[in-house]
Amino acid sequence: MVRRFFLVSLLILASTWTFAGLRYGQSDANSPEEIKNEVVKVEDQRIQAHQSHDKEAMQRIYADDLVWTFPTGERFNKAQFMDIILNGKLKPYVMSHGEQKPVTTIKQEDRQFYVFGNTVIVTRLASMTELFNGKPLPHPRRFFNVYVKQGGQWQLVTHHSAPVGKQ
Amino acid sequence: MQRITVLLLLAFAWTGVSAGQSVEHSDASLVAKNKKEVLKVEQELDHAVLKNATDTLSRLLSDEVVWLTPTGEFLTKAQVLADIHSGEFSSKTEDSQLSVYGNTVVVYSTTKAGEEKASKKETPPKRITDVFVKEGGQWKLIAHGSTFISQP
Numbered sequence: 433m434v435r436r437f438f439l440v441s442l443l444i445l446a447s448t449w450t451f452a453g454l455r456y457g458q459s460d461a462n463s464p465e466e467i468k469n470e471v472v473k474v475e476d477q478r479i480q481a482h483q484s485h486d487k488e489a490m491q492r493i494y495a496d497d498l499v500w501t502f503p504t505g506e507r508f509n510k511a512q513f514m515d516i517i518l519n520g521k522l523k524p525y526v527m528s529h530g531e532q533k534p535v536t537t538i539k540q541e542d543r544q545f546y547v548f549g550n551t552v553i554v555t556r557l558a559s560m561t562e563l564f565n566g567k568p569l570p571h572p573r574r575f576f577n578v579y580v581k582q583g584g585q586w587q588l589v590t591h592h593s594a595p596v597g598k599q
Numbered sequence: 600m601q602r603i604t605v606l607l608l609l610a611f612a613w614t615g616v617s618a619g620q621s622v623e624h625s626d627a628s629l630v631a632k633n634k635k636e637v638l639k640v641e642q643e644l645d646h647a648v649l650k651n652a653t654d655t656l657s658r659l660l661s662d663e664v665v666w667l668t669p670t671g672e673f674l675t676k677a678q679v680l681a682d683i684h685s686g687e688f689s690s691k692t693e694d695s696q697l698s699v700y701g702n703t704v705v706v707y708s709t710t711k712a713g714e715e716k717a718s719k720k721e722t723p724p725k726r727i728t729d730v731f732v733k734e735g736g737q738w739k740l741i742a743h744g745s746t747f748i749s750q751p
Contacts, residue, residue: 501728501744501746504749505724505749507707507726546665548741550703551700551703553730555667574673575667580700580703582701590728594745595670597671
């Protein structure tokens with residue numbers, strides 16, 4: 433009886449320290465391939481959240497101190513960026529027969545993942561055209577997204593974008 | 600037996616409180632320590648570029664660094680080291696802000712308008728995002744992005 437009690441106690445202690453370790457961002461994950469698959473899932477959810485204006489998903493995926501850098505060099509925090517998306521201030525479009533048509537599918541062009549333990553960088557080319565507050569943004573552009581695992585959850589902490597060939 | 604139970608419960612309670620306190624305390628001191636160390640590495644990077652010190656630059660860049668130029672190209676570490684004369688780092692950065700996530704630190708800064716080291720061509724101010732992780736006790740740059748500030 434006493435031995436069982438001590439074993440249970442040790443298990444509780446071990447789980448306490450495991451939890452504390454996770455708070456520090458130590459890896460609870462697995463192989464780079466498994467980590468990559470986790471981030472692919474979150475990145476896909478993020479894109480879906482943009483398209484469906486899913487505020488709850490964006491709140492969950494974006495870190496509270498998110499910084500989003502546009503290809504114009506403008507920078508936005510989480511609240512500002514969510515306002516841009518949720519209020520339709522950023523509109524991807526295609527030209528069809530001389531008319532602007534909204535984009536329904538975002539192509540994942542040249543997407544690469546770089547795993548550094550609990551930090552993952554996603555790189556991509558975005559060739560679509562976008563209007564921001566009615567004005568066209570430079571395009572095409574390349575960008576990277578940085579995900580960090582915090583408290584067992586992958587969050588986007590920063591996005592940095594630069595226009596291709598522009599100065 | 601009852602006494603052992605009480606003592607163990609007290610030990611658990613103490614462990615929980617103490618773990619919580621040490622996490623909070625360590626969070627604050629770890630953040631401050633990491634900020635200080637990363638700012639020092641940023642200065643080393645600037646200095647290495649000014650002095651064309653490819654050895655230092657090579658030590659501070661992760662082998663898999665993601666390097667996004669203001670003209671939208673991704674460069675490998677080898678390309679960055681070969682292109683050290685381009686002036687990518689040549690302008691002084693100002694108003695650096697750091698976000699710390701354990702052993703990952705993101706540094707946001709803006710450069711003043713300057714000129715390229717090689718061509719002496721004038722360049723507009725840039726937004727810079729640098730991401731560092733601690734690998735084997737050493738801070739390494741894993742991502743660098745720079746974008747010219749312009750009007751859409």
